[in-house]
Amino acid sequence: NAGVTQTPKFRVLKTGQSMTLLCAQDMNHEYMYWYRQDPGMGLRLIHYSVGEGTTAKGEVPDGYNVSRLKKQNFLLGLESAAPSQTSVYFCASSYLDEQFFGPGTRLTVL
Amino acid sequence: SQQGEEDPQALSIQEGENATMNCSYKTSINNLQWYRQNSGRGLVHLILIRSNEREKHSGRLRVTLDTSKKSSSLLITASRAADTASYFCATEETSGSRLTFGEGTQLTVNP
Numbered sequence: 001n002a003g004v005t006q007t008p009k010f011r012v013l014k015t016g017q018s019m020t021l022l023c024a025q026d027m028n029h030e031y032m033y034w035y036r037q038d039p040g041m042g043l044r045l046i047h048y049s050v051g052e053g054t055t056a057k058g059e060v061p062d063g064y065n066v067s068r069l070k071k072q073n074f075l076l077g078l079e080s081a082a083p084s085q086t087s088v089y090f091c092a093s094s095y096l097d098e099q100f101f102g103p104g105t106r107l108t109v110l
Numbered sequence: 111s112q113q114g115e116e117d118p119q120a121l122s123i124q125e126g127e128n129a130t131m132n133c134s135y136k137t138s139i140n141n142l143q144w145y146r147q148n149s150g151r152g153l154v155h156l157i158l159i160r161s162n163e164r165e166k167h168s169g170r171l172r173v174t175l176d177t178s179k180k181s182s183s184l185l186i187t188a189s190r191a192a193d194t195a196s197y198f199c200a201t202e203e204t205s206g207s208r209l210t211f212g213e214g215t216q217l218t219v220n221p
């Protein structure tokens with residue numbers, strides 16, 4: 001039982017490049033979330049999903065897109081990366097109240 | 111905007127002492143949760159307290175909730191060096207299943 005995994009762990013992009021972050025969970029959870037964590041800002045919700053095929057915007061969705069084609073996977077896409085998207089990205093999943101977090105992806109946009 | 115505000119931002123204590131962190135929030139909530147984050151790692155759930163509860167215990171953790179003041183506190187008793195981490199409160203608003211996190215308290219426990 002791996003819990004929540006994230007791929008990749010680190011990535012460096014140039015401004016304007018695109019990439020996709022993958023989150024996978026093996027707990028059969030309905031809810032999945034993408035957060036970003038910046039120094040002194042806590043975690044901010046980017047997008048979330050309440051089930052396969054559904055997505056919704058969170059607090060800071062601009063510049064990101066998501067897809068939940070399979071229940072166990074939640075993808076976060078950056079179509080045209082900007083330096084302001086330099087951050088640590090966390091994925092989480094939940095069944096009821098408690099959220100289970102992945103180890104994070106550290107993204108740097110130059 | 112952040113729902114929760116935590117106080118203090120940083121706390122440094124000696125091993126064996128108690129550590130108290132506070133969280134204030136703005137809107138009506140279903141529950142309030144505390145999470146821990148070790149440096150460079152993901153968050154780990156510690157404890158949840160529902161809006162109709164006033165106090166909850168789990169091992170060395172004690173959480174209180176005062177909905178009239180919109181505040182919560184996390185007490186860690188008999189702290190250990192391994193408790194060194196950032197601690198975040200998160201609120202689930204009555205409107206849905208999303209959590210809103212505070213900015214966290216950095217706790218350092220000196221051996």
